[in-house]
Amino acid sequence: MIRKILEEKSGYKVWWNGDERGDYSANVGSAEKAGDVKNGLINDKYISKIETEKGFVNFWLSEKALEDGLRFALQEKFDFLKKQKIQVEFISANPTGPLTLGNARGGVYGDVLANVLEKCGAKVVKEYYVNDAGNQIEILGHSILKDDKAEYAGDYINELALRLRSGQAGGPKDVGEKAAEIILDNIKKTAKDMGIDFDVWFSERKDLREKGRIDEIVKWLKEKDLAHEKGGALWFKASQFGDTEDRVLIKENGEPTYFCADAAYHKNKFVDRKFDKVINVWGADHHGDVGRIKGFVEALGFSAQLEIILMQFVRLLENGKAARMSKRKGTYVLVEDVLREVGKDAFRYFMLTRSANTHMDFDMDLAKEQSKKNPVYYIQYSHARVCSILNKFEIPASLAGRRNPKSETIPNIKLLNSKHERQLILKLIQIPEVLEDISKDYQAHKLTTYIYELAKTFTDFYENVRVLEAESEELKRARLSLVAATRQILEKVLKLMGISAPEKM
Structure with a gap:
């Protein structure tokens, strides 16, 4: 939603940055054109700051953009494909x-x-x-x-x-x-x-x-x-x-x-x-x-x-070497054998980690690892941590991600102005763009990248922001709302990937 709005307002293709160069950027071709874009959008309600560098324009989102973007991201469904009838x-x-x-x-x-x-x-x-x-x-x-x-x-x-x-x-x-x-x-x-x-x-x-x-x-x-x-x-x-x-x-x-x-x-x-x-x-x-x-x-x-x-082809790795399991004349590996070893969640995640046109290695040892080295474990642990925070308080069901989002799901953005809070909000509002991109280019592996980055961003937030001991009750509620929104997005993406979202680990 936010990317599309920026593209419509600027007239140029916009991409995600999420770093010191801005939240989004556009290559407009020349310093003169960059200046024109800046002058046209400098007072826009969705932009808090805009800078140019040669032929590039860098955008920082306003509180209004973050709020609207988060509300859009928490929707149950999107209409990018307008009810097309598709067979896969x-x-x-x-x-x-x-x-x-x-x-x-x-x-x-x-x-x-x-x-x-x-x-x-x-x-x-x-x-x-x-x-x-x-x-x-x-x-x-x-x-x-x-x-x-x-x-x-x-x-x-x-x-x-x-x-x-x-x-x-x-x-x-x-x-x-x-x-x-x-x-x-x-x-x-x-x-x-x-x-x-x-x-x-x-x-x-x-x-x-x-x-x-x-x-x-x-x-x-x-x-x-x-x-x-x-x-x-x-x-x-x-x-x-x-x-x-x-x-x-x-x-x-x-x-x-x-x-x-x-x-x-x-x-x-x-x-x-x-x-x-x-x-x-x-x-x-x-x-x-x-x-x-x-x-x-x-x-x-x-x-x-x-x-x-x-x-492209899959190679099974065990102890760092190509391995075969349950051989039939030693020529292939059966799905049922791998599922028995690593479980459905790890199996699905690892099968999705590379683009279709790239050969992939399925690392059995990593898939079975019960630690943060295993990305599936790391992501599910992040979800369990989110649930643990919310379970300590009487959070309304809509905040905990059990109903369609309503107005109270959206935190008070004005209070969430630290670096880690803002980074988490920015990562959450990116999910509609990721899904829309996949609906156009069919690169489903982008989900694994997104959800791992979201888990990492939440972990950074958790380790640096006091949610339960916030300075005021209003700030605590804003942060709890942000945690609840994180739960909703984590659950949404895990469900799309066919992976369970445990509340305890």
């Missing part, structure tokens, strides 16, 4: 094996991103696309039957073989479909353990193939002259839409490709269900699929409404 599809791992650490990173990222988009006013659908048809399901069946076409291996295959072969489940396709259902049930349980609740589990077999949507998309592409036959196969003219080559839709044997199913799925997203925005959170191993699906969506006429986020 994430994880979507094939039901041919249990969830691995690689799948999990996109799971946490997609879940938190969807939470933020909803907080910003969107109507969000969290969705998992289930690839429960096609060649990989038959291969799964062959693997369980352990014939010469088997490819998958591991303890879970052996367990499924004992369960399904003893029941005489049928041929490879039938066995594969039954095994996929069992595996999917396990995936659903693991997702729940990760703190993820999907709104939709979209089945390729039931929701696309059995409903004729594969045939529909093939017919549509032919009618639009966007497909051609070559070598007995049907091809999408992907090269017309920026791809490096045309892509196969229907193979020589009449079986649709993964891409054909994906095309039908995306038509369902945009045309049938009419999402305003579709965000696919994929693993980096799907980078080769990006061009073809973007080309198809462009052919549909929705290219501006599709966003694809590729999650």
Whole structure:
């Protein structure tokens, strides 16, 4: 709110400083323009001081700005996205094996991103696309039957073989479909353990193939002259839409490709269900699929409404070295094993600490650390400390963050003029800007940076400001109101991240 107001008033892009250079700054290009901005805003109600340095303008916020900014920050929801209908599809791992650490990173990222988009006013659908048809399901069946076409291996295959072969489940396709259902049930349980609740589990077999949507998309592409036959196969003219080559839709044997199913799925997203925005959170191993699906969506006429986020790889570290846990042929790490070791809260926080396009190391030792070295512990301890302060006094429920904020939630800003009080207020009013930025650039990892900085800012306040022994009752109440506002923001962000907010530790 405050940043947007300053940008509207100055006519320039404004960014957060929060240091001796000012609360906010703008690069206006020249000393002359900086002077013009200063002269135009020097008496503005939201600015207590304004200085220029060459082509830069530095702003210090007034008490009015701090008060209005804090009131805005304590809102339950924001309207940045104005009720847009957005689908976030994430994880979507094939039901041919249990969830691995690689799948999990996109799971946490997609879940938190969807939470933020909803907080910003969107109507969000969290969705998992289930690839429960096609060649990989038959291969799964062959693997369980352990014939010469088997490819998958591991303890879970052996367990499924004992369960399904003893029941005489049928041929490879039938066995594969039954095994996929069992595996999917396990995936659903693991997702729940990760703190993820999907709104939709979209089945390729039931929701696309059995409903004729594969045939529909093939017919549509032919009618639009966007497909051609070559070598007995049907091809999408992907090269017309920026791809490096045309892509196969229907193979020589009449079986649709993964891409054909994906095309039908995306038509369902945009045309049938009419999402305003579709965000696919994929693993980096799907980078080769990006061009073809973007080309198809462009052919549909929705290219501006599709966003694809590729999650880079995760490496598990233990004792400072790459480690593997609960190995299946020693090739991957299971989510359930890591969750068992570190717990949901640390798991989600650490999975969110890096941008999607950056490789990340998951430090098992740090995640299990019960001290301030562990950022999750540090943040939760700060929340518990806030609760401890408030519990010592009869604080109205609205002040303690249990109802929507009302006027009494806002402290008397005039009394809170020390450095540490002001820094805490400034950090609290920054949260709407952080959420709005994420709603535009989808960089959900910014939440981990913000909440850690907020916890640190509160700790500095706590160690330097006497809340319980304030010089007057009025000052004590103002400081308690500030502590209560801190609790509300900490709880809000932890909830968005899917992390618990303990009142005692």
